[in-house]
Amino acid sequence: MAHAAHDQHDLHDHEHHGPPKNFIERWVFSTNHKDIGTLYLVFALTMFFIGGSFAMVIRAELFKPGLQLVQPYFFNEMTTLHALVMIFGAIMPAFVGLANWMIPLMVGAPDMALPRMNNLSFWLMPFAFCVLLSTLFMPGGGPAGGWTMYPPLSLQGESIAYTVFAVHLMGISSIMGAINIIATILNMRAPGMDLLKMPVFVWSWLITAFLLIAVMPVLAGAVTMLLTDKYFGTNFFNAAGGGDPVLYQHIFWFFGHPEVYIMILPAFGIVSEIIPTFARKPIFGYKAMVFAIASIAFLSFIVWAHHMFAVGLPMGAEIFFMYATMLIAVPTGVKVFNWVTTMWGGSMTFETPMLFSIAFVILFTIGGFSGLMLALAPADFQYHDTYFVVAHFHYVLVTGAAFAIIAAAYYWIPKWSGNMYNETWGKIHFWSSVISVNVLFFPQHFLGLAGMPRRIPDYNVAFANFNMISSIGGFWFGASQLIFLGVVIHTVFFAKKKSPDRSWEGAKGLEWTVPSPAPFHTFAVPPVINDDELAHGHVDH
């Protein structure tokens, strides 16, 4: 057996290059992709709870009409920071953590291509968020102009310099992470791991990394212009000085739309690994899946102004951006149909990762449906900036991206920790989450259609019932995530049940050929690739 020989190599390496015993040396100075992956995941989970606590404040204030808990300005700080923390602190680092852990294992590489840069790109993140969140404790307060930071409003805030600096740090971190991922995938695959034999997760991250490199500098430019407008007397976005506030929105969304796909493409990849495993059937249309991700990534660059249908664009521009946006439904539809067809004719079991993946497919598709409705510009004149939009992007980001991350955590935690999580509690977490998240977000469609704008701290009595239902769902969903925290802690530190190397009966791919937990160093000698062991080893169409 080829891989048995490698295990011996791994053990051999383990003796000489095990993790440092010193805590600081091991975690702060780490250049090991697994440890850095763990750091990213722990950081993301922490941010998930911080961002979640902001959401709890929002839902508590919106529980019933009238202001009960917070002043409107603080409410705006909460909506702004909730978005910034969840997007840049929770979802993106979680995906980078998964990439760090799994890409070298999946392509048969000993580590990431640039391990020291890997350390730097992680350690920028905690500082970025300390800078961002410290504004909450300062006299001027935190950023309150929305995560999109539209001028002139964002320039009224006193925390813009801190916010811009934090965004720069996050951007640098993301760009370095992306460079590292591209370098690893293109240069460090084991011999025989052809591009078209790579797991879909690896493909999705390769494409995502290019998106990151393309658009993070654009965001950096946009926020730097905000900074100079505020402090250095420029007038990029100041109409009185010959600038244009709408220019900012064009620049921001040229970053912002690819950004939303940065947050969903790796999720597509994860689900494309999990569903075949538990359906015990190879993914349907591997090449179509890869091509669909690439098409979506391309289209993401030419649809930005659909976030701006109400800014008064010329009719020709509205028509172009509407058509381009609608076109995204085609590759996205292909992906959904392929997942369903992968399940069809399989031999399915429903462990927690599979449950979250199935919920992902259904609920992400519902988010896609509202996305299609939002693409229709005349209808968007009504939907824009209402709770309908809030419902839409939470369906794609919470039941989409976050559910995929949770599915990935359940799927790979046996490999990471060597222990099996408690399936009963995993299922309790799933059912509690999937019911509460719909109680939370589904009524928000109705609120938006009935005319409730987003980002308001108080509302007319007509919106009272659905807001109360949504808040109850919110508290329930928030509490459900404490179950997840419990399951993770239990699995890592206390679980008695050991996981075999191949944690799941139907699992294929190189990551399952190494021991559980994965040794500190793996694939020091490139593995010999056996196509039968790969999830996508036989692509002949």
Added chain:
Amino acid sequence: MKAVATTALALFGGAVWANPQPDQLNLTKGVTTWSGEPYFLNNVAFGVCVVIGIVVFGAMFISMFKFRKSRGAVAEKWTHNTKLEALWTGVPIIILIVLAKLATTGLVSFADTTGSEMTIKVTGYQWKWRYDYVDYQGKAVEKVGFMSKLDGRSDRTRQLGSGMDPGKVTVDGYNTYLLDVDHPLVLPINTKVRFVITGADVIHSWWVPALGWKMDAIPGVINSAWTNIKEPGVYRGQCAELCGQDHGFMPIVVKAVPKAEFEQWLATQQDEAKLLKASQTAQTAPAPKGQG
């Protein structure tokens, strides 16, 4: 049966519900010659989504039931089917073309602000609106313009810890909490009204759901839009673009009245403006020399 009727009304209530209603489930059909466009598009697109959803989710649930390992299902090996893939690429394209056609029609008619009979200038401020009547039936309107801000009752009730019940802020039995202003925008019905919309400080967005659209009010930019209201009534909306701490507290109220009533109202406003101007002139003018 009553529940079904209530649900049906909530979904397709249409014109009777120009303003937000408790437990409203769908868009309003609106009250203008154009506002049916987004409503129609919304319903068609929703219907399409429901049908696709039934097919896709149906297939998922069937496979989850039929192809379970616990029922002895054995996994098949196929991974490809060209005909099927062509079908599910082609059919969505056809559906999208139909939707695009409908949406384009709506956009083209919305963009056409020609042939308007009056012009209103709307300016967004932190946190109130200003309305200026620019012209009516081809004639310039002199000095009719006013600020429009949240009504006093809502404003007192909405303060943190006011202890007042938002449910008690009503006008004619309709709850107007945060949806009422001191001076509504008065418009004639059956008249094509052109709006020119701008912002004074930050970006706002002028939105009355019954008119069927919103348009951003941006400093340094003048956007235009139009409406032609068919039915008299009071139509309520809110600022839709985050504009600072009181973003949630700058509602919009449009009072649509028959043309004759509007003309009378406009004449009164113009007279008042003249009187005001005259009295100001009298106060500030130097006293005539003869009497000095």
